[in-house]
Amino acid sequence: MAKIRYFYDTETCKYEPIKVTKGSMFLNVVGFLTLSLIMAFGLIYIYQANFTSVKESNLRAENNNLKLEWSILKEKLNNAYSNTSELQYKDDKIYRVILDTDEIPATIREGGVGGHNKYERLSEQGLEDSELIIGTYQLVDNLKKKLYIQSKSYDQISTILSEKERMWASRPAIQPINNKELTRLHTTFGRRFHPILKKWINHDGLDFTAPKGTPVYATGDGIITASYRSTTYGNVIFINHGYGYQTRYAHLTKYIVGRGESVKRGQVIGYVGSTGRSSGSHLHYEVLYNYKPINPINFFQRDLDNEEYEKLIEISKQETIPLD
Numbered sequence: 001m002a003k004i005r006y007f008y009d010t011e012t013c014k015y016e017p018i019k020v021t022k023g024s025m026f027l028n029v030v031g032f033l034t035l036s037l038i039m040a041f042g043l044i045y046i047y048q049a050n051f052t053s054v055k056e057s058n059l060r061a062e063n064n065n066l067k068l069e070w071s072i073l074k075e076k077l078n079n080a081y082s083n084t085s086e087l088q089y090k091d092d093k094i095y096r097v098i099l100d101t102d103e104i105p106a107t108i109r110e111g112g113v114g115g116h117n118k119y120e121r122l123s124e125q126g127l128e129d130s131e132l133i134i135g136t137y138q139l140v141d142n143l144k145k146k147l148y149i150q151s152k153s154y155d156q157i158s159t160i161l162s163e164k165e166r167m168w169a170s171r172p173a174i175q176p177i178n179n180k181e182l183t184r185l186h187t188t189f190g191r192r193f194h195p196i197l198k199k200w201i202n203h204d205g206l207d208f209t210a211p212k213g214t215p216v217y218a219t220g221d222g223i224i225t226a227s228y229r230s231t232t233y234g235n236v237i238f239i240n241h242g243y244g245y246q247t248r249y250a251h252l253t254k255y256i257v258g259r260g261e262s263v264k265r266g267q268v269i270g271y272v273g274s275t276g277r278s279s280g281s282h283l284h285y286e287v288l289y290n291y292k293p294i295n296p297i298n299f300f301q302r303d304l305d306n307e308e309y310e311k312l313i314e315i316s317k318q319e320t321i322p323l324d
């Protein structure tokens with residue numbers, strides 16, 4: 001049962017019941033609700049302005065952790081970028097110097113990685129720490145480019161190295177006869193008195209005295225261009241080593257390689273004899289560079305130690321009679 005409220009009527013000098021109309025009741029309710037809503041929004045505003053929710057606190061903490069992680073990542077990338085400088089130094093100042101090859105121009109190594117707009121997407125997001133993020137992306141891109149160039153450089157060095165190895169393997173750089181089997185080396189290279197013809201002519205090689213049947217080795221990698229019997233050279237082998245070098249092995253008792261055959265340095269190609277115009281069992285050995293005979297003694301250092309090489313040079317200065 002609704003509670004009846006009274007008021008004191010001064011005219012009637014009596015307490016009269018207050019009559020509540022539906023309209024005034026509605027207004028009261030609306031007023032009450034409006035006031036409640038205003039107070040509720042006010043409280044929410046004050047709460048949000050002054051207090052953070054657990055969820056928001058967690059998000060803030062996570063955000064700070066992410067910022068820290070990005071900073072650490074950026075630092076690590078910086079270190080990796082610095083380390084590539086060491087690779088670059090070794091590349092330019094050691095490998096390329098040894099291989100006598102030009103350095104990679106700085107304009108290529110330090111070239112940019114795309115235009116300014118590349119990071120526009122990140123700038124437009126209006127992130128609080130966009131500078132950190134863009135800086136990290138730039139480092140990644142620079143590092144990628146630097147490593148790509150370094151990788152290409154190593155490919156190039158590898159190709160050059162293979163070519164140099166081929167060239168070094170092709171040079172006639174060893175003795176055609178093993179030192180142990182060498183009885184004597186006649187080193188009269190150039191003009192000398194011919195023992196059979198009894199006149200002064202050029203002797204274009206070195207004569208290695210060794211017993212008949214002593215193995216003769218190819219002095220560098222190459223292709224046999226001829227192996228035949230000649231009236232002067234006797235059984236002879238010609239090898240083309242490429243890079244301007246050729247060698248000849250004469251007066252053999254026998255050759256065991258044929259025209260067009262590939263040979264490796266140190267491979268047995270024939271045996272010492274005294275065929276052709278020869279006055280005793282020996283190998284006549286010639287080295288030609290661009291078709292001109294050169295003194296083979298300058299090529300023997302590869303299979304001799306310093307002492308042996310000095311001794312050989314000393315022997316080469318002595319006057320000896322070639323066997324042709």
Ligand SMILES: [Zn+2]
Pocket residue numbers: 203205206207283284285322323324
């Ligand atoms: Zn000779």
